[in-house]
Amino acid sequence: MTDTSARLLTLLSLLQTPREWPGGELAERLGVSRRTVRRDIERLRELGYPVQATMGTEGGYRLVAGKAMPPLVLDDEEAVAIAVGLRAGAGHAVEGVEEASVRALAKLEQVLPARLRHRLTALQTATLPLTVGGGDGATVDPHTLTAIAAAVTGHELLRFPYRAGDGTVSRRQVEPYRLVSTGRRWYLVAYDLDREDWRTFRVDRVGEPFPTGARFTPRPLPAEDAAEYLRRSMSRLAPEHHLDVSFAAPALYVAARLPASLGTPEPTGDHSCRLRATPSDSLEWLAVRLALVDCDFQVHGPAALVDHLASLGERLLRASGR
Numbered sequence: 520m521t522d523t524s525a526r527l528l529t530l531l532s533l534l535q536t537p538r539e540w541p542g543g544e545l546a547e548r549l550g551v552s553r554r555t556v557r558r559d560i561e562r563l564r565e566l567g568y569p570v571q572a573t574m575g576t577e578g579g580y581r582l583v584a585g586k587a588m589p590p591l592v593l594d595d596e597e598a599v600a601i602a603v604g605l606r607a608g609a610g611h612a613v614e615g616v617e618e619a620s621v622r623a624l625a626k627l628e629q630v631l632p633a634r635l636r637h638r639l640t641a642l643q644t645a646t647l648p649l650t651v652g653g654g655d656g657a658t659v660d661p662h663t664l665t666a667i668a669a670a671v672t673g674h675e676l677l678r679f680p681y682r683a684g685d686g687t688v689s690r691r692q693v694e695p696y697r698l699v700s701t702g703r704r705w706y707l708v709a710y711d712l713d714r715e716d717w718r719t720f721r722v723d724r725v726g727e728p729f730p731t732g733a734r735f736t737p738r739p740l741p742a743e744d745a746a747e748y749l750r751r752s753m754s755r756l757a758p759e760h761h762l763d764v765s766f767a768a769p770a771l772y773v774a775a776r777l778p779a780s781l782g783t784p785e786p787t788g789d790h791s792c793r794l795r796a797t798p799s800d801s802l803e804w805l806a807v808r809l810a811l812v813d814c815d816f817q818v819h820g821p822a823a824l825v826d827h828l829a830s831l832g833e834r835l836l837r838a839s840g841r
Contacts, residue, residue, distance in 0.1 A: 523559075526551065530559050534570060539579040556580075598635055602627055621698060625665040625672070659705050659723050664698070666728045667707055671695045676733040677709070680726035688726075693718070694735045697745035701780070708745040710738060717741060719752045760821050762796045762805065768814035776812045802827045 526549055533540060533548060546553045560570050560580060573579045602624065628636065670677045674694075681691045693709035696717075700706075705722035717740070742748035762781070766773045770784045770792035777784075777794070784792040798805065802824050809816055809828075818825050 527559055527562060530556070531563060531568065534563075534568075534580065534582040539573065539581040541579050545580065595635055598627070598631060602631065602635075621664050621668045624661060625668040628665055663722060663725055663728055664705065666730065667695055667722065667725070668698060670728070670730050671697060673730075674734050674737060676712075676731040676735055677728050678731060679728040681720055682724040682726070691720070692731075693720075694737065696737060696740060698722070699745050699749045701749075706749050708740070708748055717748065719749055760798055760800075760802070760805065760824065762794065762798060762821070762824070763819040764794045764809060764816055765819065766792050766794070766812065766814055766816045768792065768812070773812055773814070777808060781808070806831055 529549060530545065533545065542553045542556055545556045549556065549559075551559075560572070563570050569583050571581055571583045573581075667677065669675070676692060677695050678690065678692050680688050682688050692712045693707075694712065695707060695709045697708050698705060699708060707720045707722055707725065709718060709720065710716070711718040740748060742751060765787070766784065767790065769790055770786040773784045773792055773794070780800075781798055782794065782796040784794040786792050800808075805824060806828050809818070818828060
């Protein structure tokens, strides 16, 4: 292999495999002398790759952790595997990593060769996800997420058809500000140019987004951050329930089995606790989440939730044949 750039990329790809490579084996793989391998190792070090050498007759090399994340070299199978994993993380929001998954997926899909994008699309089409949890079962197309994420990052005007809750479809042109995940749904916080005001959009209701290519300067958001703005918007649209529940289990046990959005239960004893919160979630979702805590509990309010639990309990008893 006479081309230096191609040889360095091949060497880097080998070193990113978690093992130690003897100098002789690297020279044989690359078709060069051991002296050339040593020179190439020095070039990689100059580029910021932390390559560690071991002494001895064979003298091995391995890539170790450094102060910064160096660029990765991936083969076709590795690139597709990572993209599939990122799409899964983006489409089924995993708390704490969902936004990073979208950003990484947007970067990866931007540089994927056409042949790999075709393989990835074919695999995605042939795969049916199983959605578990609350909400209405709506799923988000990862292509829609990555297109919006790219527009947010590049400060690029975005056009898309948007379907409202009653089914009405309208055309929107917005300045995308930030994507926000609530754990069950994705939302876009953006400035709507036609309505001359800030809006939030459920991403599962966004049609195919079209980046216009026109750039904009982000205007100040009327909130501390996008998450706070979304919380305010949702609280205006959805009625809050004054939730009051006692659990026959320690507070740490209950807290570990409830979403953080419901708050933290307060201990009332060594084996009991009480949760008071004002969520805007549906009564159906609250009932299911409380049942999933897997301990005895009593709902003191709201009355509508008590009635719903009674009705649900009767249906479950009938379903069990008792």
